[in-house]
Amino acid sequence: MDFTFSPEHVALRRMIREFVENEVVPIAAELDREHKVPYEVMRKLGELGLLGVCFPQEYGGMGAGETGYCILMEELGRVCTSTATNVGAHIGIGAMAIYLDGNEEQKRKYLTPLSRGEKFAAFGLTEPGAGSDAAAIRTRAVREGDSWILDGGKVFITNGGYADVVTVMAVTDPALGARGGVTAFIVETDWEGFSVAREEDKMGIRGTSTAELVFEELRVPHENVLGKVGEGFVTFMKSLDMGRLTLGAACLGGAQAALEWAIRWAKTRKQFGAELAHKQSVQWMIANMATEIEALRSLVYRVAWLVDTGRPFTQLAAMCKMYGSEVASRAIDMTLQIHGGLGLTRDFPIERAFRDARIAEIFEGTNEIQRIVIASNIFREHGVRIRP
Amino acid sequence: MKVIVILGRVLDPRGIVINRRRGRIFVNREEYLLQPADRCALETALRIKDGMGADVTALPRGPLPDDDVLRQALAAGVDRAIYIVGRADSPPYDDAAWTKVVAAAVDRLGGADLVLTGATTLDTGQGQLGPRLAEAMGWPQIVGAWTVEAVDGKVQAVLQTGEDYVAVEADMPAVVTVLPGALKLRYPDGVRLVDIYRGVGEIAAALEQWNVADLMDTEALVPLLERRGQDFPPERERGTRLAGTVEEMAQAAADALRQRLRR
Numbered sequence: 001m002d003f004t005f006s007p008e009h010v011a012l013r014r015m016i017r018e019f020v021e022n023e024v025v026p027i028a029a030e031l032d033r034e035h036k037v038p039y040e041v042m043r044k045l046g047e048l049g050l051l052g053v054c055f056p057q058e059y060g061g062m063g064a065g066e067t068g069y070c071i072l073m074e075e076l077g078r079v080c081t082s083t084a085t086n087v088g089a090h091i092g093i094g095a096m097a098i099y100l101d102g103n104e105e106q107k108r109k110y111l112t113p114l115s116r117g118e119k120f121a122a123f124g125l126t127e128p129g130a131g132s133d134a135a136a137i138r139t140r141a142v143r144e145g146d147s148w149i150l151d152g153g154k155v156f157i158t159n160g161g162y163a164d165v166v167t168v169m170a171v172t173d174p175a176l177g178a179r180g181g182v183t184a185f186i187v188e189t190d191w192e193g194f195s196v197a198r199e200e201d202k203m204g205i206r207g208t209s210t211a212e213l214v215f216e217e218l219r220v221p222h223e224n225v226l227g228k229v230g231e232g233f234v235t236f237m238k239s240l241d242m243g244r245l246t247l248g249a250a251c252l253g254g255a256q257a258a259l260e261w262a263i264r265w266a267k268t269r270k271q272f273g274a275e276l277a278h279k280q281s282v283q284w285m286i287a288n289m290a291t292e293i294e295a296l297r298s299l300v301y302r303v304a305w306l307v308d309t310g311r312p313f314t315q316l317a318a319m320c321k322m323y324g325s326e327v328a329s330r331a332i333d334m335t336l337q338i339h340g341g342l343g344l345t346r347d348f349p350i351e352r353a354f355r356d357a358r359i360a361e362i363f364e365g366t367n368e369i370q371r372i373v374i375a376s377n378i379f380r381e382h383g384v385r386i387r388p
Numbered sequence: 389m390k391v392i393v394i395l396g397r398v399l400d401p402r403g404i405v406i407n408r409r410r411g412r413i414f415v416n417r418e419e420y421l422l423q424p425a426d427r428c429a430l431e432t433a434l435r436i437k438d439g440m441g442a443d444v445t446a447l448p449r450g451p452l453p454d455d456d457v458l459r460q461a462l463a464a465g466v467d468r469a470i471y472i473v474g475r476a477d478s479p480p481y482d483d484a485a486w487t488k489v490v491a492a493a494v495d496r497l498g499g500a501d502l503v504l505t506g507a508t509t510l511d512t513g514q515g516q517l518g519p520r521l522a523e524a525m526g527w528p529q530i531v532g533a534w535t536v537e538a539v540d541g542k543v544q545a546v547l548q549t550g551e552d553y554v555a556v557e558a559d560m561p562a563v564v565t566v567l568p569g570a571l572k573l574r575y576p577d578g579v580r581l582v583d584i585y586r587g588v589g590e591i592a593a594a595l596e597q598w599n600v601a602d603l604m605d606t607e608a609l610v611p612l613l614e615r616r617g618q619d620f621p622p623e624r625e626r627g628t629r630l631a632g633t634v635e636e637m638a639q640a641a642a643d644a645l646r647q648r649l650r651r
Contacts, residue, residue, distance in 0.1 A: 008585035011459065015576055049578025062578040 003298075005067075012068050016050065016075040020083075028080035031207030032352050037162060038083050038207060042090070046117010051091055055099055059107050060115035066242070066307035070249035070300055077253025077328075081356035082207025084250040089158035089208075090114070092243040093364075094121025097167040097184060100242075101227035101235040110165055110186060122163035123243075124154040124187070124213060125236055131156075132369050134169075135178030135233065139215060141170035141185065148172075148185065148225070150218040153197070158363070160211025161199050164189055167239075168215070169232045176230065184232035186224040193218030204355035241317045243364050245307065248320030249300045251328035251360050252293065254353060258331040259289045261350060262338045276338065285334045292327045299323065315377035322370035325360035332357050389442040389538060392494060393433040393466065394505035394517065395426045395457045396449030401510070408620055422457050423449065425506025425568035432536045432566050433504050434465050434574065440538065442501075443467050447493055449505065449517060451481050455595065462584045462594055463576035470497075474600045482613035487520040492603040494525065500561060502543055507532040507565035518565035528558035534570045551649065 005013070023041050031038055045051050054069035055061025062068065069091065076084035095114040098106055098121075113119040130136040139152025150170055160166070166187045173181035187194060193216050200210040227235045263286060266276040276282045303320055306313040332353045336343035343350045361367045376386040403417030422430070426449065433444045446461040446469040458469035472493060474481065481489070494500055503525075508515040515531070522529030530536075533545035534553070544557045545564055558564075583589035600606055628644070630637040 006585075007456075007459075008582050011456075011463070011576075011581055011585045012578075015463075015578075015581060019575055048575050053578070057579055062582050064578075064582050068582075 005071075008064065009067055009071060012053075012064055013071045013075065015048075016072055019045075019048070019050075020075050020079045024076065024080050024083050028083070028207075029346070029349065029352065031080065031082050032356075033206075033346075035201070035206045037209050038080075038086060039162070041083055042086060042120065043117050045087065046115070049115070051087070051117045052095075052111075052115025054091065055095070055111060055115050059099070060112040065304070066245065067301065067304040069246055070304045073246045073249040074253040074256070074300070077250030078257045079253075080207065081250065081254060081353065081360075082205045084253070085158060085205050085208045085359075088243065088246055088250060089123060090121050090163075092246045093123035093239045094159065094163065094165065094167060096242050097123065097226060097235055097239040098165075098186060100238050101184070101231075102186070105223070106186060106226065114165065119164040120159055120162060122157050122159035122166045123236075123239065124157050124160075124166045124168040125240075126154060126156045127152070128155055132366055134236070135182070137169060137171060137182065139168065139170040140174075141172050141183060141220070143172075143222075144219075146222050148183075148220045148222065150185065150187070150193070150215040150220055153212065153214040155212045156200070156363075157211050157213055158208055160213050161196055161209030166213065167226060167236075169236050172229055172232075178233045180230040182232040183229050184226035184235045185220050186226050187215075187218065187220055191218060191220075202359075204352075204357070204359050206355075240364060241314050242307070244317040244321035244370070245300065245303050245313070247360060247364050248296070248317075248324030249304075251321075251324030251357075252296050252300050254328040254357060254360075255289070255293045255296065255324075255331040258328070258335040258350070258353060259286065259293055261348070262286055262289065262331075262335040265335075265339055282338055285338060289331045289334055293331065296320075296324055296327045315374055318365070318370040318373040318377075321360075321364055322367045322374070325357070325367060328360060329357045389436070389440055389502070390498075390500045391433045391436055391442045391444045392447060392497065392500040392503045393426075393429050393444060393461070394447050394449045394490060394503065394521075395430060395461055396423045396506070396509065397421065397452060397457050398423050398510045406620070408623070411618075411620065420456065421510075422460055422573075423506050423568075424510050425508050425566060426457075427506075427573040428568060428570040429504040429506050429566040430461055430464060430466070431571040431573045432533075432564075435571075436502070436536070436538055437465070437467075442538075445470065445497060445500075447490060448472055449509075450486050451600075455597075458595060459584045460576065462591055463581035464574060465577070465580070466594075468594050468596070471595065471597045472600060472603070473597060474606070480611060481609065482611040483514060483516040483520060484612040485609040487517060487524050488609060489600055489603060490517070490521055491524040493598065494521075496598075496603060502538060502560055503527075503563045504536070505563075505565055507567045510568070515565060518563050522563035525561070525563070528562045530556055530558055530562065530564045532567050533564050534567055536564050536566065 049062040052061030053064050053072050054066055057063045098111050114121050127137050141148045141150045168185045168187045172183040195214045197212040197214045266282050269276045300320055303313050303316045336350050379386050397420040400419040400421050403419050405414045436442045437444050444466040446458050446466045451474040455471040458471050462469050505518050519529055530545045535546045537544045542557050543560050543562050547554045583591045630640050
């Protein structure tokens, strides 16, 4: 057993840490306040190769594997959840679907510019009537010669407002449902019939674009079918598995930042003649946070190792997302408590972190769905098939 | 044009705690950084390369226990890096002894038009290597430059003396030391970084290892420096509290800042 990072991952973390301290920290509060997407940061990340961190070098990536990608998300999550979310939606689910199930031509055409940040991606699954129940989607795709005609729409699509490429799931055979009747498509957003209907005004991750997409007689060439016709659900579930792991990594960064703020404040703030660090109530909070964060770190990087070595990881990825989001929420809540009234003010980044943390318990499959995934995997090993 | 840049490392000060009362330094995280002034020298070398297509080689500042700073330099864009290892039983090298090693390495590399390194080190505050090397090579030296440019066989630099900036020029080959904070080092290229740390791809061949014993007679390397103990520098002075009207305080603050700039 070896728990050390390889030299390239140590160097990669150092590079990313320096990048986020220089480029992201100065703008994080502004992104939140002004409801702005960090295009410039995304472009620079692309230039350095970081938007293709986990993809092979032949497709414009860096080839640093899932471990490298988790390091990127942890470091981004540590300073700005919005930026981490933009990057996560772009790499982790949008481009990931093309990497996992795209053919050679699709990878050359789409994955390469996505890795270099010349184009941005989004992932189109959720619909008004199909959130946690992803199989209930209504967007229809009908074959017409060499094309498919898409009608319908998607909601809550992260990066939807500015993406150049969206991987969209649509029903191609209503009779078959999720198993065999759903297909994934690569859609370019400048095609006729594609429009952005609105962008959400949100409590947290305000530096992201969460858009409603509308498809009206959107013509998609058959060569843009991602994977096989009828197997879209498999493509999307595989992408979500990867996304869940790295969302857990971003939460790890957020929780780590909360712990660092708490320690710094406990060292300086005096009450009743002594620093908060000497108060047992504060010590216990910090000990709890630190322990949960260590457990999460072990989980995240172990799952990254499972991915990089080609082992099954679905159940553990669900644990990463569920546990990670809850550890982050708890840690940020505790650090806010330690900071008292000041934690609520915009002079500190804690109130932003508090608002930003909440979404992690919801998107990429709610934590309730993650528990179903975990429980069904456990029961399946014991011969019981759980019905949703 | 051939440029050689000499790079060293320093313990990351964020990972250490200094206890003055007990006269000890506690290392919590043993992580090393590229020396801040050497970072600026590296960026200077890379800008000269961008501007006029120089060939840049990195050498280590001192006998380093690993080649990490050289890999960082390769990831950032240097063409070649030579990791120089010493004999395990050799005496500790100081700047005087290491200068001889570097001079021999520069000779082995077939000379250079320009050697760049940091003007000072973050930990010991020494800036001897550059000047000593220039003396050893018999080359002109420019010490503590903000900007460096190579034009028509000459190297031009801007130095700061008190309040003023001074433009100076020297014939190449020359040694120039660069001030910390002069330039911001570019981010490494992701693919080069992964490849050089994995030791794969074309870039892997750009990192070579030489032995001091192959460069020179190691018996000649006698350090001038002897370490007899350690002490802390005096505690840094605290800020001053200003009094008076707003205008008076603003004036006093402006005067103090001007004074500081002059230093």
